[in-house]
Amino acid sequence: MKLNYYSVCLLASLFILFASPSQAAWYQVEIIIFKNLDPDSNGELWYENPGLPDRTNSIELIAELADGEEDEIEVSSTEPEQLKIPQNKAELIPYLQLDEDKFRLEGIQRVLNLSKEYRPLMHVSWQQPSLTPTTARAVHIQKYEEPETTVINEIETTGSNSEDSQFSDQNINEDIYQVLDLIFDGTIKLRSSRFLHVDVDIAFFPEFLAQAENRQEEGLFVQQQADYVRLQESRKIKLNEIHYFDHPVFGVVLRASRLNLN
Numbered sequence: 001m002k003l004n005y006y007s008v009c010l011l012a013s014l015f016i017l018f019a020s021p022s023q024a025a026w027y028q029v030e031i032i033i034f035k036n037l038d039p040d041s042n043g044e045l046w047y048e049n050p051g052l053p054d055r056t057n058s059i060e061l062i063a064e065l066a067d068g069e070e071d072e073i074e075v076s077s078t079e080p081e082q083l084k085i086p087q088n089k090a091e092l093i094p095y096l097q098l099d100e101d102k103f104r105l106e107g108i109q110r111v112l113n114l115s116k117e118y119r120p121l122m123h124v125s126w127q128q129p130s131l132t133p134t135t136a137r138a139v140h141i142q143k144y145e146e147p148e149t150t151v152i153n154e155i156e157t158t159g160s161n162s163e164d165s166q167f168s169d170q171n172i173n174e175d176i177y178q179v180l181d182l183i184f185d186g187t188i189k190l191r192s193s194r195f196l197h198v199d200v201d202i203a204f205f206p207e208f209l210a211q212a213e214n215r216q217e218e219g220l221f222v223q224q225q226a227d228y229v230r231l232q233e234s235r236k237i238k239l240n241e242i243h244y245f246d247h248p249v250f251g252v253v254l255r256a257s258r259l260n261l262n
Contacts, residue, residue: 026092026259027239029190030105030125033141034118035206035250046209046226053186053201053230058140061097061126092261095139098125108242108253121183121250127259130192138187138199144180181205186231190256198243199234204250 103109103125112120122143131137186202205228231247237256245252 025130025192026127026261027130027190028098028102028104028125028127028257028259029139029188030103030255030257031122031141031188032105032109032112032120032253033122033143033184033202033250034112034120034253035204036248037117037119039206039208039249046229049226049228050203050230050232052203052228053232055138055140055187058138058187059095060140061095061124062093063097092127092129092259094128095137096127098127104255104257105242105253118251128190131190133191133193133197136189136191138189138201140187141202142185143183145183184250188252188254195236196239196256197234198237198254198256200245200252200254201230201232202250202252203228203230204247206249 103123105123109120109123112118122141124141126139128139182205184202184204187199188201189199191197191199209226209228229247229249231245231250231252233245235243235245237243237254240257241255243254245254
């Protein structure tokens with residue numbers, strides 16, 4: 001039977017639709033989010049909140065697998081730019097967070113750590129399949145200030161004959177954890193069509209944008225200062241290249257590489 005052009009296109013579409021996920025292209029995505037210690041706004045003032053990123057249909061990274069489900073993912077020594085997945089692995093886990101020994105941006109991380117101008121806030125990497133713009137899921141990322149513990153009461157009881165004490169020879173500490181301040185919150189989406197694209201949408205809450213109330217001062221209206229700034233950009237990217245997404249206050253370094261499934 002001779003197939004015409006349209007029949008070939010239909011068969012190709014059906015093959016792609018019903019192909020196993022393991023047969024599709026898989027990628028490792030790695031990002032570093034950093035802040036500018038001395039931001040240069042170039043005269044820009046932020047007096048209006050730009051809106052928070054849309055987290056609809058976003059997904060959280062899988063930090064670890066359930067017991068008995070973990071299959072080790074090894075780095076191929078012959079192909080340093082790819083991760084090698086053992087053939088005995090039952091299935092690939094989409095959006096699985098990868099260990100630090102799989103990182104490829106350690107050099108940039110070291111430079112940022114030593115820099116007097118920038119400070120890294122998050123360094124994370126994950127694996128995911130190649131998905132179309134309609135099926136791709138955005139990865140939700142966020143970070144809070146480190147918790148601080150304040151001891152508000154310490155009771156020490158040493159008398160074993162005390163009738164009023166329920167405890168003896170014990171120290172009782174009551175700790176209150178302060179409310180955590182959000183540093184950033186947003187999404188990263190990798191999508192594939194004819195080319196590979198990434199969508200970065202992150203709201204950053206810098207310390208100098210402390211909220212101020214609207215007020216009247218000597219007959220002049222003082223507008224409320226913004227609570228956060230936002231980095232929102234979509235870009236076509238190439239594999240194994242380092243991509244920078246810049247904002248006067250913070251930035252994102254991103255690198256995507258292909259996983260070797262053979």
